[in-house]
Amino acid sequence: MYQYKYPHPSVTTDCVIFGFDGSKIKILLIQRGINPYKDQWALPGGFVHIDETAEEGARRELREETGVEQAEMYQFHTFSAVDRDPRERVITIAYYALVKMSEVRGGDDAKNAQWFALNELPTLAFDHQEIVERAIDELRRSIHFRPIGFDLMPEVFTMSQIQHLYEEILQHTFDRRNFAKKILRLGILVEAETRPENTPTRIPNKYRFDKDAYQALKQSSFMLEF
Amino acid sequence: MYQYKYPHPSVTTDCVIFGFDGSKIKILLIQRGINPYKDQWALPGGFVHIDETAEEGARRELREETGVEQAEMYQFHTFSAVDRDPRERVITIAYYALVKMSEVRGGDDAKNAQWFALNELPTLAFDHQEIVERAIDELRRSIHFRPIGFDLMPEVFTMSQIQHLYEEILQHTFDRRNFAKKILRLGILVEAETRPENTPTRIPNKYRFDKDAYQALKQSSFMLEF
DNA sequence: ACAAAAGTGTTAGGCCTACACCCATGA
DNA sequence: TCATGGGTGTAGGCCTAACACTTTTGT
Numbered sequence: 001m002y003q004y005k006y007p008h009p010s011v012t013t014d015c016v017i018f019g020f021d022g023s024k025i026k027i028l029l030i031q032r033g034i035n036p037y038k039d040q041w042a043l044p045g046g047f048v049h050i051d052e053t054a055e056e057g058a059r060r061e062l063r064e065e066t067g068v069e070q071a072e073m074y075q076f077h078t079f080s081a082v083d084r085d086p087r088e089r090v091i092t093i094a095y096y097a098l099v100k101m102s103e104v105r106g107g108d109d110a111k112n113a114q115w116f117a118l119n120e121l122p123t124l125a126f127d128h129q130e131i132v133e134r135a136i137d138e139l140r141r142s143i144h145f146r147p148i149g150f151d152l153m154p155e156v157f158t159m160s161q162i163q164h165l166y167e168e169i170l171q172h173t174f175d176r177r178n179f180a181k182k183i184l185r186l187g188i189l190v191e192a193e194t195r196p197e198n199t200p201t202r203i204p205n206k207y208r209f210d211k212d213a214y215q216a217l218k219q220s221s222f223m224l225e226f
Numbered sequence: 227m228y229q230y231k232y233p234h235p236s237v238t239t240d241c242v243i244f245g246f247d248g249s250k251i252k253i254l255l256i257q258r259g260i261n262p263y264k265d266q267w268a269l270p271g272g273f274v275h276i277d278e279t280a281e282e283g284a285r286r287e288l289r290e291e292t293g294v295e296q297a298e299m300y301q302f303h304t305f306s307a308v309d310r311d312p313r314e315r316v317i318t319i320a321y322y323a324l325v326k327m328s329e330v331r332g333g334d335d336a337k338n339a340q341w342f343a344l345n346e347l348p349t350l351a352f353d354h355q356e357i358v359e360r361a362i363d364e365l366r367r368s369i370h371f372r373p374i375g376f377d378l379m380p381e382v383f384t385m386s387q388i389q390h391l392y393e394e395i396l397q398h399t400f401d402r403r404n405f406a407k408k409i410l411r412l413g414i415l416v417e418a419e420t421r422p423e424n425t426p427t428r429i430p431n432k433y434r435f436d437k438d439a440y441q442a443l444k445q446s447s448f449m450l451e452f
Numbered sequence: 453a454c455a456a457a458a459g460t461g462t463t464a465g466g467c468c469t470a471c472a473c474c475c476a477t478g479a
Numbered sequence: 480t481c482a483t484g485g486g487t488g489t490a491g492g493c494c495t496a497a498c499a500c501t502t503t504t505g506t
Contacts, residue, residue: 007276008234050233054306078304080280
């Protein structure tokens, strides 16, 4: 047993894991095996160990649930409503992660994990509905400062795939030509496989994300307007 | 005594309180009266009570230190390095606040509180240096989405005052005429006291922040570029 | 007298938006 | 053959950035 002079809250992390299947943004939920909220869907998460940082805890959870080792993770808010867990005072540090769906495998344990489109979310345990909404807000905000798209995309992708992603996040449709111009002007995309000259075809151009160019761009505090 | 099966961290809030004196951005620090880091400067903050949210705790601290009741407060990051407090595991939820310096009075207690310009900060206790740096980053980022200036400004202010503020935050100088055009075009400033026609003078025009117009503007997800 | 602060408009260039037609493919 | 997806360029408008001179006041 551990004893303290004053009451201490528990501290957990919860992780909103975003993926993109080429047309819809999805988040990964797990079905709870225990009470409270048994059998309901919830965000992956768990207690922060006493000898790890919140970020380490969140990455551990991400790895356990998805097998993904490298992913962009952002801490976006800490939720501290007094009664958000019926058992005891629990404060949760929330992260969102951007993963390539192709790299995700089922969780280590037998937990039931499943992707849900944002407009088809089930009822969520605890205050996880609020956490998800907040995460979407943050995603929408940070899209102006970070090339978020490329963390969610497969290595090679078409212009219309990435346009769909931006349209999903921003809930707005764009003109194809203008969108391509704007993205290409950033100079962080390279054509993945140049198509032979004389094959006018319906097969779209493929692009790849140029990490070096992006690193250079980041220095100049770029901003992407839509 | 309170007993738990697993070790629990302590949870605190820390608050980076920003003010603006007309030419420099300052933050409010207090001198610690007890160990560890006795006599060093630190951010105002304290333990989150078991029956209050983090936000309530942060507001309580702000009120105790400055007497300010109403101020914009934003939670921006939770710091959880394992050894950030030498006594025990302490996780801190960090906020920044935007206050009008004129409304700040000395703290309730005899704590030594003092404003410091950003480039004249003393050595700070704990990891507060890192917290401050992160807060400045967040301030710089959010200036594009919120009319931050007006929370730091006195009720009535001149165009060059607010320009100085933006220049301080963004570390960039602007052309006076272009800056004024850009700000005025937002339509959230009104002239406070129209000057008589025939007093061409060096005394600058005074402006006031139009809260209603700002509320309307916020709906349309505006963005301010510089 | 000189330096510092403030008032005031215009122009050129770049970016954004809107918009139409043709071709290839698969159903 | 019809619907869908994709490739391609231009013109107009708005915003941005750059820029100079005069007046006033305080030192």
